[in-house]
Amino acid sequence: MTDSIHTPETVPGAGAENATATAGSKGSFVWLAILSLILTLVAWIAGSYSGIAAIAISAAAIVAGAFALRSHRRGVRNTAITSIIAAAVLLVVVAAFMIVIYMGLKAV
Numbered sequence: 001m002t003d004s005i006h007t008p009e010t011v012p013g014a015g016a017e018n019a020t021a022t023a024g025s026k027g028s029f030v031w032l033a034i035l036s037l038i039l040t041l042v043a044w045i046a047g048s049y050s051g052i053a054a055i056a057i058s059a060a061a062i063v064a065g066a067f068a069l070r071s072h073r074r075g076v077r078n079t080a081i082t083s084i085i086a087a088a089v090l091l092v093v094v095a096a097f098m099i100v101i102y103m104g105l106k107a108v
Helices: 001-007 016-046 050-066 076-108
Strands: none
Touching: 016 050, 016 076, 050 076
């Protein structure tokens, strides 16, 4: 009689919902890393046309890559880190170039 009091009842399929939610969230990190990579490539292409657009797109790529870093998969994290580095290099170089040009033109 005491065994039925202390033994919890099993609910069929209780772990299925949790497993599905976990699998779906892992896939979103992959898409965030791919989105970050695509935004970085678009920012590098846009850099030849507009510096301000390149800065804005590369900042968005850095944010998307930062969210993708929460993944537990090494490939996804490596893709996100590579994208963040490439976008940050573009952002720093274009911003420094624009600052030097604007300050140089104001000084003349």
